[in-house]
Amino acid sequence: MKKILSLLLVLAMTLSLAACGPNESAADTQTAVSEESGQEDAQEETAEDAGGTEDAASEESAEEDASQTAYPVTVTDQAGREVVIEEEPQKLVSGYYISTSLLIALGLEDRLVGIEAKADTRPVYQLSAPELLELPSVGTAKEFDLEGCAALEPDLVILPLKLQDSADALEELGITALVVNPEDQELLNETIKLVGTASNTQEKAQSLLNFASEQEARLGEALADAETPSVYLAGNSALLSTAGDSMYQSDMIRMAGGVNAAAEITDAYWAEISYEQLLAWDPDYIVLASDADYTVDDVLADQNLADCTAVVNGDVYQIPGDAEAWDSPVPSGILGAVWLSSVLHPEECPEADSMAVIDEYYETFYGFTYSEK
Amino acid sequence: MALPTVKSRVFCAAGAILMIALAAASLFVGKYPLTLEGLLSGDVMQLRVFWTLRASRTAVGVIGGFALGAAGFVYQTVFRNPLASPDVIGVSSGASAGAAAGILFLSGAAAVTASAFAGALAAVVLALALSSLDRAGRNGTIVLAGIAVHALAQTALMCLKLTADPERELASIEYWIMGSLNGISGYSIGVNLLLCLLCVSALFLLHRQILLLSAEEGEARMLGADVGRLRLAVLLLATLAVSCVVSLSGLISFVGLLAPHGARLLTKRNRVGTMLLGGMLGSILLTGADILARSVSSTELPVSIFTSLLGAPFLIFLIIRGRQRA
Numbered sequence: 001m002k003k004i005l006s007l008l009l010v011l012a013m014t015l016s017l018a019a020c021g022p023n024e025s026a027a028d029t030q031t032a033v034s035e036e037s038g039q040e041d042a043q044e045e046t047a048e049d050a051g052g053t054e055d056a057a058s059e060e061s062a063e064e065d066a067s068q069t070a071y072p073v074t075v076t077d078q079a080g081r082e083v084v085i086e087e088e089p090q091k092l093v094s095g096y097y098i099s100t101s102l103l104i105a106l107g108l109e110d111r112l113v114g115i116e117a118k119a120d121t122r123p124v125y126q127l128s129a130p131e132l133l134e135l136p137s138v139g140t141a142k143e144f145d146l147e148g149c150a151a152l153e154p155d156l157v158i159l160p161l162k163l164q165d166s167a168d169a170l171e172e173l174g175i176t177a178l179v180v181n182p183e184d185q186e187l188l189n190e191t192i193k194l195v196g197t198a199s200n201t202q203e204k205a206q207s208l209l210n211f212a213s214e215q216e217a218r219l220g221e222a223l224a225d226a227e228t229p230s231v232y233l234a235g236n237s238a239l240l241s242t243a244g245d246s247m248y249q250s251d252m253i254r255m256a257g258g259v260n261a262a263a264e265i266t267d268a269y270w271a272e273i274s275y276e277q278l279l280a281w282d283p284d285y286i287v288l289a290s291d292a293d294y295t296v297d298d299v300l301a302d303q304n305l306a307d308c309t310a311v312v313n314g315d316v317y318q319i320p321g322d323a324e325a326w327d328s329p330v331p332s333g334i335l336g337a338v339w340l341s342s343v344l345h346p347e348e349c350p351e352a353d354s355m356a357v358i359d360e361y362y363e364t365f366y367g368f369t370y371s372e373k
Numbered sequence: 374m375a376l377p378t379v380k381s382r383v384f385c386a387a388g389a390i391l392m393i394a395l396a397a398a399s400l401f402v403g404k405y406p407l408t409l410e411g412l413l414s415g416d417v418m419q420l421r422v423f424w425t426l427r428a429s430r431t432a433v434g435v436i437g438g439f440a441l442g443a444a445g446f447v448y449q450t451v452f453r454n455p456l457a458s459p460d461v462i463g464v465s466s467g468a469s470a471g472a473a474a475g476i477l478f479l480s481g482a483a484a485v486t487a488s489a490f491a492g493a494l495a496a497v498v499l500a501l502a503l504s505s506l507d508r509a510g511r512n513g514t515i516v517l518a519g520i521a522v523h524a525l526a527q528t529a530l531m532c533l534k535l536t537a538d539p540e541r542e543l544a545s546i547e548y549w550i551m552g553s554l555n556g557i558s559g560y561s562i563g564v565n566l567l568l569c570l571l572c573v574s575a576l577f578l579l580h581r582q583i584l585l586l587s588a589e590e591g592e593a594r595m596l597g598a599d600v601g602r603l604r605l606a607v608l609l610l611a612t613l614a615v616s617c618v619v620s621l622s623g624l625i626s627f628v629g630l631l632a633p634h635g636a637r638l639l640t641k642r643n644r645v646g647t648m649l650l651g652g653m654l655g656s657i658l659l660t661g662a663d664i665l666a667r668s669v670s671s672t673e674l675p676v677s678i679f680t681s682l683l684g685a686p687f688l689i690f691l692i693i694r695g696r697q698r699a
Contacts, residue, residue, distance in 0.1 A: 142539065236541040237548070240556060240673075264671050271672035272548060274555040276426050277404035279418075293541055294480060304425060304558045307418050 069200040077194060078187065079164045079179035088200045089155035089176070095138050096160040097122055098182050098330050102192060103158075104128050105208055105331050105365040106201040114138045114152045124323045124332075127373055128366035150175060156198060184248045188329045204365075211361060212334040216255055219341050222348045223257035229344055231258040232283035232310070233327070236291045239299060240278065241270045248329050249289075256340035257348070258285065275304045285344065286310040290321035317343050323362065323370060335361060381646040384639050388653035392435065395660040399431040402664050425559035432566060433557050434660040437618035440569050441625065442632030442655020444611040446648045447576055449633050450587045451604055452516065458629045459615040462519030462608070466526035467496025468619045473533040473546045483561050485549070486620050490565070493616035496522050501605060515608070551675035552623035554663050562621060569617035572610045573652070580645040583607055587643065626677040628655045631684040638691040658684055 071087045093114040094100040100115050101124060109129040117137040119125055125132045136152065139145035144166040149157060150173050157177040159167045167177035178198055182188035189209055196205025231253045235241035243249035244265030253260045261283035265271050286299060286308070296316050305311045319327050319336055326336030338357050341349040355371050362370045400423075401407065407427065411419040441459075448457040459465065471492015475485035503518035537543040576583070582603055615629070632655035636647045662679035 237544040241544075241548075244672075267672060270544070272553070272555060274404060274426070274667060274673055275558060276422060276667075277673075279422055279426075280405040291541060293545075298481065303560050307421060 067202050067206075069197055069202065071200075073197065075178070075194060075197055077179045078181040078190060079161055079167070081164075081167070081179060083176060083178055083198075085156065085176055085198055087155075089198070091152070091154045091156075092199070093138055093149055093152055093154040093157040095144060095149075095158065095163055095166075096141070096180065098188075098328070099158040099160070099180055099191070099195065100125070100132070101324060102195055102331050103199075104132075106196065106199065106204045108199055108201065111199075113154055114149060116140060122324070123321070124366065127323060127368045128362075146170070146173075158195065182329045184329060185251055185333070188331070188333065192331065208331055208365060211364070212331075215334045215338055215357060219255050219257065219337060219349070223341065223345060226257050226345050226348050228257055228259045229284035230261040230281065231256075231285045231287055231340075231344070232261040232278065232281060234286060234288045234292065234299070235270045236289045237270065237293065238272075239288075239294060239302070240273050240275065242273055244268075244271055248333070249327050252327060252333070252336045252340060253287075255334075255337035256344055258340070258344050278305065279308060282309050284309055284313075284315060286316045287340065287343070288316070288318040289327050290319040290325040292318060322373065323366075331365075332361060381640040381642060381644075381650065384636075385646060385650050385653070388650055388657065392653050392656045392660070395657055395664070396431055396435050399434060399660050399664050400427055402668050403427055403430075404667070426557075429559040429562050430554050430557050430663065431660065433554055433562055433618070433621055434663045435656050436566055436569060436573075437622060437625075438628060438632075438656035438659030439652040440573050440614040440618050440655070441628040441659065442636075443573055443576060443648055443652035444615045445629030445631075445655070446633035446636065446651040447583055447607060447611040448629070450583055450643065451607060453587055454516075455634065456630070457516075459612060459619075460523070460629075461516055462500040462612065463496040463522035463526055464493050464612055464615050465619060465624050466523045466530065468493035468616060469546075469550050469624065470526045470530040470533065471495070472549045472620070472623070473530055473537070476542055476545045476549065477533055477537055482556055486561060486565070489549075489620035490616055492526070493612075493620060496526050497609065497612045497616070499525075501609065505601075505605070515604075548675075549623045552625045552677045553666065553673055553675050554622050555667065555673040557621060565617040565621050569614050572614035572617070575610050576607070576614070577645070577648070579607060579610070580648060583648075584644060622676070624677065625659065625680055627681045627684045628658050631680075631688050632658060634688060635691055638695055 069088070072084055074082060074084050077083050090111055091113045092103060092108060092111045094103055094112060095116050097116055097119075100112070100119075101122070103109060103112060104124070109132060112132060112135060114136050115132055115138065117140045119133055119135070119137065136148065137145070138149040138152075141160055141162045144159070144163050146166060146169055149170065154175060157167070157170055157175060159177055159179055161179055161181040161183075164179050167179050170177040178194065180191045180194065182191040189212075192205045192208055193202075196202040233243050233249050233253065235243065242262045242265070243260070244267045245260055245263040246266060246268050247270075250260045250263070261281040262271070262273070265273075288294070288296060288299070296318050299305065299316045300311055300314065302311070310316055319325070320339060324330050324332050326333055326339065335358050338349075338354045342351040342354040358370045362368055403426075405419075405422045405426070407419055407423055412423055445458055448459060448461065449455055451457075452461070468489045469492070472485055472489035474492065475488025479485065479488060500515065500519045500522040503521065504515040507514040534543060534546060537546060586600065586604055586607065619625070633647070633651040635654045636651035637643060640647050640650060658680055659676070662676050662683055665679045665683075666674045666676045
C-alpha cells in the first residue's frame with residue numbers, strides 16, 4: 001500500500017512539476033488516494049460480508065449476554081471469512097506470536113499443540129509457559145507448514161492475515177482456521193473478542209479488554225493537566241525510521257502524555273526520514289523501539305545528534321523488551337503507555353506505580369511477577 | 374570541423390552552470406529550516422546542520438553523480454558496448470551483498486558502508502581475476518566473468534536476506550538497496566569522497582588511453598598500448614570510483630547508463646569533452662533527483678525513483694531529436 005502510494009505520489013509530482021505548488025498538490029493527492037482506497041476497502045468488505053453478517057451479528061450479541069459460547073458458533077473473522085466452529089476447541093495451533101500471547105492470557109496455553117517458529121525469541125513464553133517452547137513449530141508468516149500443521153490434527157488454527165491463503169487451504173483439508181489481524185488497538189480488541197468467542201473464554205477476554213481501558217482512563221486522568229513533551233519514536237530497523245501519526249505506536253505516545261514528534265507523517269508503516277528532519281523536529285525525548293538493532297548508547301554517541309535536545313539532556317530511552325515488545329499490538333500493549341508515562345511524567349506517574357500495574361497485568365494474565373523475573 | 378568542438382564547449386559550459394546552480398539549490402532545500410541570516414550570524418546549530426548534513430549530502434550528490442557518469446562513459450567506451458555499466462562486472466550486487474552482511478553482522482552506518490565497499494571490491498577483484506585466466510585477453514571474457522560474479526553475489530545476497538529478521542534487518546537491507554542519500558553526514562564520507570575524486574582524476578589523466586581502448590584491439594596495439602594491462606587499470610579505477618559512491622548511497626539506477634549516452638547524443642562525439650559532459654550530466658541528475666527525494670514528501674523517498682523519472686524522458690527526448698536531425 002505504501003509503495004503504491006509513494007509511486008502515485010511520485011507520478012503526481014512529476015506531472016505537476018510544471019505547476020507551482022508541488023508540496024500542496026502532493027499532499028492533496030495523498031489524502032485523496034488514501035481516502036478513496038479506504039472507502040473502497042470498506043465497500044468491498046461490506047459487499048463480501050453482506051451474505052451472512054446479520055446471522056453472525058445476532059448470534060454474537062446473544063452470546064455476549066450469556067458470556068458462554070453456545071456451539072456450534074458462526075463467527076466472521078478479520079479477513080471477512082465466515083467460520084463455523086462446531087464445538088469448543090480442545091487442540092489449538094497459533095501461527096502468530098500475538099495470538100499465541102493472547103491464548104496464554106486467556107489461560108489456554110495447555111490446549112496449544114503447535115505454535116509459530118522462533119518461539120525462543122519471545123521471553124514471555126519462557127516466563128509464563130515454558131512448555132510452549134517444546135511444541136512443534138508450524139512455520140513463519142513467510143512460510144507456513146501446512147502439512148506439519150495438519151498432522152497435529154488441531155480443532156482450531158489461528159493465523160495472521162498474511163497467511164489467509166493457508167487458512168483457506170486448511171479449510172479445504174477440513175481444519176477450522178481463524179484469521180486475525182491485530183494491526184492496531186481497535187483491531188486488537190476485535191481479535192481479543194473474536195478469539196474469546198471462538199474458544200469460549202469470553203469472560204477472560206473481557207477482563208483483558210477492561211484492564212487496557214482502565215489503564216487508559218487512569219493515565220488520561222493523571223495526565224490531564226500535564227505538559228506534553230515531544231517524543232520521537234525510533235523504529236526497529238534504524239534510528240531514522242519512525243512511526244507517523246496513523247500508527248499504533250503514536251497512540252502509545254499520546255496515552256503516555258506526549259506528542260509524537262513525527263505527527264506530520266501520514267504513512268501507515270515505518271517511514272524513512274533524515275537527520276535534518278530529526279534535528280528540525282528537535283524532540284524532547286527519543287524512544288527506541290524495543291527490538292531495535294542499535295542501542296541507547298549508539299544514539300547518545302551519534303555526533304549528528306549532538307545538539308538535539310533529547311541527546312543533550314540524556315533523554316534517550318528504549319522500550320523494555322524483557323517480556324514482550326510493548327510497542328507492537330500485543331495484548332500487553334497498554335503497558336508500553338504505562339511505562340512511557342513514567343519516563344515522560346515521573347511526578348504524575350511515579351515509576352513504582354507503573355511497575356505495580358505491570359506486575360498486576362502479568363500476575364493476573366500470565367502467572368508470573370514481572371519485577372521479580 | 375571546428376563546429377563540434379565549439380558545440381561541446383558550449384554544452385560543457387551550460388552543464389557546469391546547471392550543475393553549480395543545482396548544487397547551490399541543494400544546499401538550501403531540506404527539512405531543517407536553514408536561513409542565510411542564521412548561517413551568516415554564526416548560529417551554531419544551523420552551521421552544524423549546514424556543514425555536517427546539507428553540504429555533505431550535496432557533495433555526495435555532485436561528486437558521486439559525476440563519478441557515476443564518468444565511470445559509465447569509461448565502461449561503455451572500453452567495452453565498446455552502449456549497455457555496459459558498472460553493474461556488468463558485478464559492482465552493485467557485490468556492494469549490496471556486502472551491505473546486507475554489514476547490516477546483519479555489524480552495527481553502525483560506518484560499518485555498513487565499509488562492508489558494502491569491501492563487497493564491491495571483492496566482486497571486482499574476483500571478476501578481473503577470473504577474466505585474467507583467459508590468456509587471450511578477449512574483451513568478452515570480462516563481461517562473462519562479471520556476469521558469473523554478479524550471479525554469485527546475488528545468491529549470497531539472497532541467502533543473507535533469508536536469514537534476516539523480516540521486521541528489522543530485511544527492511545534495512547531493502548531500504549539500502551533502494552538507494553538514498555539520507556543517512557549521509559560529514560563524519561562518514563571523507564575517505565570515500567577522497568578516493569572517489571582521486572580515481573576520477575586519474576581517469577581524466579588517462580583519457581587518451583581510454584579512447585585508444587575504444588579502437589579495435591589490433592589498432593590500439595599498433596599505437597603502442599599494452600591493451601590488457603591498460604584495460605585492467607582503467608576498469609579498476611572506474612569501478613573503485615563507483616564503489617566509493619555506491620557504498621555510501623546504496624544502488625542508484627540509471628545514472629551510469631544515461632549520463633554518458635546523453636553526453637554522446639548532445640556532442641555527437643566520443644572524446645574527453647564528452648566524458649566531462651557525461652560526468653556533469655550524472656551530477657545534475659543525481660543532485661536534482663536528491664533534491665526531489667528529500668522535498669516531495671514528508672518522508673525520504675529513494676533517490677533512484679527520481680533518477681529514472683528525470684532521466685528516462687530526457688533520454689527519449691534526445692533520441693527523438695537525433696532522429697529528426699538525421
